[in-house]
Amino acid sequence: MAGMKFDDPLTGGDLPVTRRPRLDRPGKIVCIGRNYREHARELGNEVPSEPLFFLKPSTSVIHDGDPIYLPEQSERVEFEGEIAVVVGSPLTRASENDAAKAIRGVVALNDVTARDLQKKDSQWTRAKGFDSFCPIGELSSDYSDLAALTVITRVNGVERQRASAAEMVFSIPFLLSYVSHVMTLEPGDIVATGTPAGVGSLTDGDVVEVEIEGLSRVSNPVRRSA
Numbered sequence: 204m205a206g207m208k209f210d211d212p213l214t215g216g217d218l219p220v221t222r223r224p225r226l227d228r229p230g231k232i233v234c235i236g237r238n239y240r241e242h243a244r245e246l247g248n249e250v251p252s253e254p255l256f257f258l259k260p261s262t263s264v265i266h267d268g269d270p271i272y273l274p275e276q277s278e279r280v281e282f283e284g285e286i287a288v289v290v291g292s293p294l295t296r297a298s299e300n301d302a303a304k305a306i307r308g309v310v311a312l313n314d315v316t317a318r319d320l321q322k323k324d325s326q327w328t329r330a331k332g333f334d335s336f337c338p339i340g341e342l343s344s345d346y347s348d349l350a351a352l353t354v355i356t357r358v359n360g361v362e363r364q365r366a367s368a369a370e371m372v373f374s375i376p377f378l379l380s381y382v383s384h385v386m387t388l389e390p391g392d393i394v395a396t397g398t399p400a401g402v403g404s405l406t407d408g409d410v411v412e413v414e415i416e417g418l419s420r421v422s423n424p425v426r427r428s429a
Contacts, residue, residue: 222335225266226289226342229393232259233382234285234314234331238397239369243391245400254381256371257327259314259395263337270426272335273407277317280425281404283398284356284364287312289342290374290392294383302379305388309352311340311419312395313411318404339393340413340421349375353416354399358409366399 238249267272273280278294291307314331315338321330346352349368356364368375375396382388405411405425412422 214339226339226393227391228261228264229289229391230235230261231386231397232261232264232337232393233257233386233388234259234395235373235378235397236327238373238378239366240370240372241400245402249397250372254378256378256382257331259337261330262334263315263332264339267337267338267340267421267423269423270311270335271315271338271405271411271423272274272333272426272428273319273405274333274428277320277330279317279319280356281316281318281402282352282356282363282405282411282413283314283316283402285312285314285395285398286352286354286368286375286415287339287393287395288379290379290388290394293390293391294379294388296381297380299374299380302383303349303376306349306375307377307390308342308344309346309415309419310342310393311354311413311415311421313338313356313394313413313421313423314395314398315405316402325332338413338421338423340415340419343415345418352418355414355416357399357412357414358403358405360410363403364399364401368396370399371396376427 315336
């Protein structure tokens with residue numbers, strides 16, 4: 204599609220095809236766990252009293268159309284559709300107001316997880332960190348209200364998850380402020396804000412799509428590791 208042109212129906216001339224920017228590999232990916240009450244309950248967990256967060260490696264990032272590979276070490280890999288924000292300016296011990304102003308844009312993100320390994324290990328790095336386990340969509344800043352953002356996940360065209368940011372336990376500005384009091388967030392860093400209820404397994408041949416409704420989308424085929 205890049206570089207292609209289509210006829211302008213009004214003038215008969217060519218219209219360039221425009222795309223939103225594709226993100227470079229981030230410095231770090233901070234992920235929030237159990238930030239939707241129903242998701243915490245479906246996994247048998249309590250809702251945390253303060254944000255629970257962990258890191259995914261930048262080497263897990265893939266983009267639209269790239270395959271998600273099922274690792275041989277796991278027997279159950281699951282999708283987790285999320286609203287993620289991209290940091291635009293440095294944040295260190297920031298207020299919620301300053302954190303909100305520092306957001307460059309939002310991206311759809313799939314926090315792919317080897318659920319059996321997550322339950323087995325005392326921490327989540329292995330379960331969340333495999334290559335291809337972080338599909339991210341195109342960057343968008345075409346929104347006016349962070350709380351009105353809606354995340355949708357589809358597998359083979361069937362909707363499996365849908366939730367609004369208004370349903371989060373902790374708001375997006377609060378999360379950015381909270382994380383910034385632990386570690387500095389730098390331009391290009393990504394903060395994934397948690398997944399709603401409805402997570403489920405992926406199998407070879409599936410196609411999984413995560414969308415921030417009307418703003419960002421990432422779709423990926425699922426393949427067994429070679």
